[in-house]
Amino acid sequence: MLTIKSTHYDYKVSFINNINESISNLIIKGRTSFLIDKNVWALYSNELYLQDYLDDVYFVTAVEDHKTIYDVIDILKIWQVKDIQKKSRIIIFGGGITQDIGAFACKIYYRGIDWYFFPTTLLAMSDSCIGAKCGVNFNNFKNQLGVFHAPKEVYIYIPFIETLKIEDIYSGLGEIFKLHISKDAEHYNYCKKSFEELGNLKAYIKQLVYQSLKIKKEIIELDEYDTGIRRILNYGHTFGHALEKYTNNEISHGIAVLWGMDISNYISYQLHYLSEKDYLDIKNVIKTTFNLKCPYVTDIDKLLQVIKRDKKSESDFINMVLLTKIGNLKLEAIALDKNLKKILKDYFDESLGFFSN
């Protein structure tokens, strides 16, 4: 178990074995409502004892196109009709998208109602479930609207992983890898070892999730509102987000982040912050673990335009997180100039040969 210190209230993350017991302990009759990812329900409707509460379940279509402010409003309309009160509690089952729209809706309903989270994806379990951040899309701008709203409690039920598709496992491992690299060589090596034995992931997964949350906890407790140190968690995200956008969300978030980390490392290496050895070592882990279909970006200006529109950009610089060695990240403003374009062109030329395409 972990306890996350938040400016609003501290909250626990528990690793649970009996999911129905945890659910039934949370239900207060007449004051509980559920948000459940439709796909999760399709897989687990028999396993979850919620037959008596079906009237109180709202099923979420958890796709990026439905992670908008208007989807939040649809949920709020239902809550209004169902007369959900300020003291009600919302129990959420799903991954990051369900969390995003659910937590956002909870935040603005009566100035904040309590939500309890059962993350069902590896990404949500190991990363997004803590930290209180949520964002929704607004007229095609990703996460332009958002709030901070911490869950009251998080319950991690590892067996959910068994029904995930391989892309979703990879997506989670992407953020897990990012967090372990950011910590130190010991964590990096543990992660690397687990990736080498991917067929035996079960033996490692709980520890990987636990360690990821512990690493993230140390950072968000210092900077819950993302105004300083927490920004290092954006490692891999500047180009990662751009790639998601550039490819119309065809690649998953964690994979985009892996690719973004690799570009970021290449830039850091070209700027003489990161050793070639570290750059290649990490690239090699990414290459051998994940079957990345790295897109060859031909239009670098377009890619940079996408980044400029991203919320982290400002004027003709982008704030990037660069790795200087395993366990060391720094923030740097990088000029969107010829030099960067040259580095990026070289990267795509080299990586096209490097990644299996």
Added chain:
Amino acid sequence: MLTIKSTHYDYKVSFINNINESISNLIIKGRTSFLIDKNVWALYSNELYLQDYLDDVYFVTAVEDHKTIYDVIDILKIWQVKDIQKKSRIIIFGGGITQDIGAFACKIYYRGIDWYFFPTTLLAMSDSCIGAKCGVNFNNFKNQLGVFHAPKEVYIYIPFIETLKIEDIYSGLGEIFKLHISKDAEHYNYCKKSFEELGNLKAYIKQLVYQSLKIKKEIIELDEYDTGIRRILNYGHTFGHALEKYTNNEISHGIAVLWGMDISNYISYQLHYLSEKDYLDIKNVIKTTFNLKCPYVTDIDKLLQVIKRDKKSESDFINMVLLTKIGNLKLEAIALDKNLKKILKDYFDESLGFFSN
């Protein structure tokens, strides 16, 4: 000047004489946008030196029907088109409605951007400008959606009062009176004295505003998120809100609160918490100062239904704030039963004769 301690950041409330100086100190070229109540602009467009920034002004229709989540979204759309960044600042001129939709929009845009407030109504100057609460209407449910978002700074420019309509002066005085009653006999008497010399309000107004904010500051600093002591500020609001709803917002907020205080005091008196002397003394101030057109509520069941739908109600009880003596308020759960209906019927029968109708 006052400094308000908030869980997010402390912020200052300054009483200013030179409004254009204050504005120009706030403007950062290319990173400043304005929200201005249309009525304020009609009255002050010549006085405010904003001619160079008209492209960055969004004019707000500050009426209750336009204080909805959809009006917030309209503002966000403009900000998106105008490429307002996370580090932009929004400067708001207006009363409570403009504040509500503006602060709400600021809170959810990029997880919170800074806003600076020039309250233009007496109600906003003396009460709503501090405390970080904002609420918007949602399909006719008043303030059902909301967030807490403190301003970065508040600038009180007393001369704005000169162009207010008498109803708006009264509305502000309603909340001022509430705050002074809640403090102690000394403040109550000062307020009473100023009301007796209403023609000479100018001599008192700055002190009344200052004292109101100071009284409110003491309470919100103890309980910014409204989970305990801050609820006493709802004194007069249970029936006040209901009356606003019952009369379709035909009476102003502060006046509704005065009326709500009077009912609350009558209930408190009938329950033997408040002396008849205090009940009548306050009623008399209300009667002689404000030309209240007290509606005779014939359908008490309907009024109670409206209250039950109000967010502060739960089951068959309503949480009311009752005055026990000047300077002393307490929270009490009041049963929505025959006894209450009898008290209310007596109240309307008596008050019909009391207030000029």
